[in-house]
Amino acid sequence: MRPNPGGQRPSDSVDDHTVVLHGVAHRYRGRDAEVQALASTDLTIGGGEFVAVVGPSGCGKTTLLQLLAGFLTPTEGRITVGGEQVTAPSPDRGVVFQQANLYPWMSVRANVELGPRLRGVARAERRRIADHHLELVGLSEFAKAAPYELSGGMQQRCQIARVLANDPAIMLLDEPFGALDALTRDRLQDELHRIWLGSGKTAFFITHSVEEAVYLGTRVLVMSPRPGRIVFDEPVPFPADARDAALRATPEFVAFRERVAAKIGTG
Numbered sequence: 001m002r003p004n005p006g007g008q009r010p011s012d013s014v015d016d017h018t019v020v021l022h023g024v025a026h027r028y029r030g031r032d033a034e035v036q037a038l039a040s041t042d043l044t045i046g047g048g049e050f051v052a053v054v055g056p057s058g059c060g061k062t063t064l065l066q067l068l069a070g071f072l073t074p075t076e077g078r079i080t081v082g083g084e085q086v087t088a089p090s091p092d093r094g095v096v097f098q099q100a101n102l103y104p105w106m107s108v109r110a111n112v113e114l115g116p117r118l119r120g121v122a123r124a125e126r127r128r129i130a131d132h133h134l135e136l137v138g139l140s141e142f143a144k145a146a147p148y149e150l151s152g153g154m155q156q157r158c159q160i161a162r163v164l165a166n167d168p169a170i171m172l173l174d175e176p177f178g179a180l181d182a183l184t185r186d187r188l189q190d191e192l193h194r195i196w197l198g199s200g201k202t203a204f205f206i207t208h209s210v211e212e213a214v215y216l217g218t219r220v221l222v223m224s225p226r227p228g229r230i231v232f233d234e235p236v237p238f239p240a241d242a243r244d245a246a247l248r249a250t251p252e253f254v255a256f257r258e259r260v261a262a263k264i265g266t267g
Contacts, residue, residue, distance in 0.1 A: 017048075017092075018044065018045065018046055019045040019204075020043070020081075021041050021043040023078075024041045025075050025076040037226060038063050038067075041228075048202060051217060051221060052221070053220075054207055054220065055225075056225050058225070058226050063228065064223075068172055069095050070087065070093065073087075091119070092169045094163035095163070099179070100147070100152075100155035101159070102155060102162075104146065108144070108146075108158050113130040114162065115166035116166070130165055136161065136195060138157065151184075152180055153187070160176070164199075170204065171196075171202070173205045177207075190243075210257055210260050214253065218235060219234065222260060
């Protein structure tokens with residue numbers, strides 16, 4: 001399913017990549033007592049959507065992403081992708097972390113080749129895959145460089161290329177631009193949007209920035225303070241293929257951004 005250019009949700013019918021949460025909750029043992037991180041949650045994410053999630057610190061955003069990734073197991077309920085229950089991590093669900101976590105002893109190209117190499121892809125083919133994705137993120141000239149020779153923004157682009165090289169159906173992004181300066185962040189937002197728009201992949205994107213969520217998402221979720229619940233869930237009212245700097249200044253963008261911001265901290 002391709003990205004919906006009108007910003008509306010695809011239908012809830014299950015396709016190969018539809019994500020469905022059925023009454024999913026999560027608790028963990030804190031220092032003194034059990035902590036309810038995520039209240040019972042029902043959610044459907046259609047293939048090709050870009051779902052951006054905002055909420056106050058500690059509201060369960062990252063817990064929700066880790067559940068989708070298969071890093072955590074729900075205390076209650078279940079998660080399915082294409083009708084199959086999520087019980088462990090999978091190459092079909094690629095995770096982009098806030099810190100790039102590249103292997104410093106490998107070149108940029110070798111980092112991007114890692115997933116295909118672990119899957120047994122032949123050397124020539126995995127190099128082709130790596131070079132294609134390095135070109136996609138604008139790092140072709142740095143293929144032989146070490147990660148520590150890259151800027152923070154370039155390292156994040158390398159991490160995105162590494163995830164894309166595995167060709168996941170779903171990209172899970174946990175505040176990937178949170179540690180970057182404003183100019184680099186804006187530039188990488190546009191890079192990510194361009195890549196997503198041309199890929200047809202599903203994206204689940206966590207951020208603390210309401211503006212970033214509204215700019216990137218085809219749909220925005222707001223989560224309440226702990227225990228996390230979804231208190232706002234609406235499609236973004238702008239075409240997915242019309243995101244640019246001028247959009248941010250329009251009355252429509254500002255009005256929707258303020259509606260989302262007003263929901264932060266409610267519960």
